[in-house]
């Protein structure tokens with residue numbers, strides 16, 4: 001089994017952990033109803049994608 005040969009310093013640990021951060025969730029607004037939607041996905045409020053109705057909404 002692999003066992004670490006050296007204890008990592010506080011500085012090294014902190015340098016690595018400084019890179020771990022959450023990224024903002026990306027979203028685009030629907031060109032038809034201006035509702036926020038996920039990019040490259042059918043709009044959940046009007047069911048449109050690329051100027052045509054893909055999913056029927058009631």
Ligand SMILES: [Zn+2]
Pocket residue numbers: 030031032033034035043044045046047048
């Ligand atoms: Zn829409």
